[in-house]
Amino acid sequence: MTQFLVLAKTPVPGRVKTRLCPPWTFEQAADVAAAAVSDTIATVSSAPATRRTLVVDGDLPAPAGWKRLPQRGSSLEDRLANAFADTAGPPTVLVGMDTPQLTxxxxxxxxxxxxxxxxxxxxxxxxxxxxxxxxxxxxxxxxSIATSTPQTGKQTLVALRDRGLRVALLPVLRDVDTAPDARAVxxxxxxxxxxxSTVEGMTA
Incomplete structure (x- = not known):
């Protein structure tokens, strides 16, 4: 059976989802981030797994039954790779906090x-x-793959295939980066x- 990792950042105003500002405030953006993490964790908690680990930047606690692992590395690229390395063992799936529509x-x-x-x-x-x-x-x-670029996903796919791996593609999802993204998601x-409920309750 597979283990799941959720890569997340503690929802502190001014440190998370700043691209939502404007139209929303830093506090509202942090509320959106907290809601995204909460729904993602709830979904992962419902999926069969050998282990579930919250790989976190900051002091966000892990839910009951989960393990907690601090993110390690100076770049996002290293933090992603280290999340797999630090939990090595069973097959692993890593997801982030930007797709609360996850099922x-x-x-x-x-x-x-x-x-x-x-x-x-x-x-x-x-x-x-x-x-x-x-x-x-x-x-x-x-x-070796720069994150947060329009080519990150394609370059990741190429790198995996160049390594000789058989890659199965999943459905394309929309990330929550901007306010229009948040409303659509x-x-x-x-x-x-x-x-x-959090997004629908925003007044801005």
Whole structure:
């Protein structure tokens, strides 16, 4: 069975989701980030797993039944690769906090590493929202790929294939980076989720 990692940043005003400002304030952006983390954790908690780990920047505590691991590295590229290295063992799927529309069905597809060596979910903005690896060592390719660019996802796919891995692609999802992103993604989320109610409650 697969383990899941959630890479997250503690939702401190002025340090998270600053591209939401304007139209929202730093405090509102932090509320949106907190809601995204909450819904992501709830979904991952519902998926079968050998282990669930919150890989966190800051002092955000892990939920009950989860392990907690501080992010390690000076760049996002290193923090991603180190998250896999520091939890090496079973097949692993890493997701971030920017896709609260995540479902257990999507996680099941990401965790299906029986016929593939890796699974990759590309994002509309050019990045990726999920990476599943049968072997943690294959995450070393991430160290040489610049993150947060329109080519990050494609370059990741090429690097994995160049390593000789069989890669299964997952559905493309929209990240929450801007206020229009947040509003669009909120409509994809469950009405019972925290993210949708938080975004719909914004006055700006």
């Amino acid at each position: 257990t069905e999507l996680l099941a597809r990401a965790a299906d590493l029986t016929a593939a060596d890796a699974t990759l979910g590309l994002a509309e903005d050019g990045g990726w929202w999920a990476l599943g690896l049968r072997k943690a060592g294959d995450a070393s390719v991430l160290r 909120a409509q994809m989320c469950s009405v019972r989720g925290r993210f949708r």
